[in-house]
Amino acid sequence: MNWQVETTVSDKQIRFYKENGYLTFGRIFTETELDELRDYVDDMIENLPEGKRPEQMDVPHFEHPYLFKYLTHPNVLKVIEQLIGPDILLWSSHFISKRENDGMAVPWHQDGVYWGESLDPMHVITMWLAVDESKVENGCMRVIPGSHNYRDRRYEAVNRENNLFGSEVVEADLDESKAVNLELEVGECHFHDAWTIHNSSPNVSQKRRCGYTMRYMPAHVRYPGAEWRSTHKIYLLQGEDRTDGFNSYEQVPNF
Numbered sequence: 001m002n003w004q005v006e007t008t009v010s011d012k013q014i015r016f017y018k019e020n021g022y023l024t025f026g027r028i029f030t031e032t033e034l035d036e037l038r039d040y041v042d043d044m045i046e047n048l049p050e051g052k053r054p055e056q057m058d059v060p061h062f063e064h065p066y067l068f069k070y071l072t073h074p075n076v077l078k079v080i081e082q083l084i085g086p087d088i089l090l091w092s093s094h095f096i097s098k099r100e101n102d103g104m105a106v107p108w109h110q111d112g113v114y115w116g117e118s119l120d121p122m123h124v125i126t127m128w129l130a131v132d133e134s135k136v137e138n139g140c141m142r143v144i145p146g147s148h149n150y151r152d153r154r155y156e157a158v159n160r161e162n163n164l165f166g167s168e169v170v171e172a173d174l175d176e177s178k179a180v181n182l183e184l185e186v187g188e189c190h191f192h193d194a195w196t197i198h199n200s201s202p203n204v205s206q207k208r209r210c211g212y213t214m215r216y217m218p219a220h221v222r223y224p225g226a227e228w229r230s231t232h233k234i235y236l237l238q239g240e241d242r243t244d245g246f247n248s249y250e251q252v253p254n255f
């Protein structure tokens with residue numbers, strides 16, 4: 001396999017991201033780095049507490065400082081800087097690993113709705129890293145291009161047994177015929193905006209689908225979410241705080 005690392009985002013790609021609310025990209029980590037991350041997450045999955053599913057490994061970096069090696073990687077920051085500017089905060093991260101022939105669906109949603117009042121303005125970019133190959137058969141992510149321009153979508157409850165989240169954009173507020181499958185090879189990534197409507201289907205293949213969502217925001221975003229702040233820490237990774245001291249940041253741990 002010809003494994004090439006890319007860290008330059010072209011003007012055309014930046015325009016595409018702004019217009020469509022998503023962007024598929026190449027590989028940002030070396031093959032060795034990616035293999036090490038896969039070994040690490042394999043071990044995490046093996047040691048999951050009873051009853052916890054591998055789609056539910058939310059904010060793993062709080063418990064696993066090793067993940068900061070990836071979250072703060074200079075190549076990642078270089079790419080993120082080209083998309084949101086030089087002052088960069090780490091908002092969150094989540095492993096969503098769908099077991100072969102079993103994984104849950106992710107209902108159509110906008111991340112910004114789930115995060116609600118916790119951020120002001122709601123400006124987050126997610127880098128979705130393919131720890132495993134991610135294809136239609138094993139439940140790759142899908143997006144509705146341009147949907148980041150709409151913030152008034154209506155939601156309805158969905159069955160929690162098969163769905164990772166409890167609500168979904170109603171059919172009338174969604175043109176599913178426009179959905180784009182974001183298929184990736186191992187190590188490739190894509191980006192999406194906090195308002196982009198996206199989902200993914202259950203894994204009906206014999207291949208696991210593990211993705212690592214790495215979420216960043218520009219350092220002018222205020223974090224007033226009172227009910228989140230005691231447990232959900234944020235980190236200033238690069239540049240300067242632009243909230244006049246409103247935010248407080250956790251120290252990046254040694255990794």
Ligand SMILES: O=C(O)CCC(=O)C(=O)O
Pocket residue numbers: 096106111126128139140141198199200211213
């Ligand atoms: O991994 C998936 O299938 C969905 C990811 C997602 O919802 C997100 O990154 O916000």
